[in-house]
Amino acid sequence: MENRLRVLRAARGWSQADLASRLEVSRQSVNAIETGKYDPSLPLAFRIAELFESPIEDVFVSPSRRSSAAI
Amino acid sequence: MANSLAWKRYNRRMIWLSLLYCAFLLPAVYGFKHELVLGWAAYLVAILPALPIIGIFGAIGRYLVEEQDEYVRMLMVRQTLWASGIALSVATVWGFLENFELVGHPEFYWIAVLWFGGFGIGGCINRLTLGAPVRC
Numbered sequence: 001m002e003n004r005l006r007v008l009r010a011a012r013g014w015s016q017a018d019l020a021s022r023l024e025v026s027r028q029s030v031n032a033i034e035t036g037k038y039d040p041s042l043p044l045a046f047r048i049a050e051l052f053e054s055p056i057e058d059v060f061v062s063p064s065r066r067s068s069a070a071i
Numbered sequence: 072m073a074n075s076l077a078w079k080r081y082n083r084r085m086i087w088l089s090l091l092y093c094a095f096l097l098p099a100v101y102g103f104k105h106e107l108v109l110g111w112a113a114y115l116v117a118i119l120p121a122l123p124i125i126g127i128f129g130a131i132g133r134y135l136v137e138e139q140d141e142y143v144r145m146l147m148v149r150q151t152l153w154a155s156g157i158a159l160s161v162a163t164v165w166g167f168l169e170n171f172e173l174v175g176h177p178e179f180y181w182i183a184v185l186w187f188g189g190f191g192i193g194g195c196i197n198r199l200t201l202g203a204p205v206r207c
Binding site for chain 2: 037040044
């Protein structure tokens with residue numbers, strides 16, 4: 001799933017390890033989510049959104065909206 | 072988090088179970104080779120080395136329950152699915168070959184060995200497809 005995690009993280013000057021420690025997950029989890037290799041569960045997605053004080057749809061791009069935008 | 076508490080516990084359990092396996096297997100081999108165990112004791116001594124192996128399956132299950140990092144847990148689940156798929160597939164093929172008398176009958180515990188081999192392959196597949204570190 002496409003997301004803006006890297007942009008949001010960079011805006012705060014956080015490394016992947018910083019973000020991982022704030023989320024209490026591994027750095028490889030953050031990397032996998034950022035690169036779209038892994039879609040987080042709903043609870044983790046909400047935790048990420050809450051950490052960045054953003055609505056969840058500002059962090060993660062809905063796959064259905066993305067495909068309809070492409071049409 | 073790469074070395075989470077759950078992962079440390081898992082490793083500790085694996086070390087103890089491996090030591091226990093050696094502690095049970097070596098005397099069992101010696102005992103049977105020198106015909107020191109007979110009767111019901113023979114069954115007990117023969118089964119003892121299997122218990123730590125069963126314990127390893129339990130330790131993997133325990134790790135899946137205890138691991139809090141959902142991505143790392145998913146990697147382990149993928150690894151176990153590869154292991155089960157490979158072991159069951161080879162066992163099925165071998166069963167038919169054996170049924171038609173094309174191959175001999177191996178000891179059943181080789182299924183567990185196959186499973187652990189598949190577990191390693193699953194780790195390599197995680198590495199190749201997701202760039203995840205190989206963990207066994």
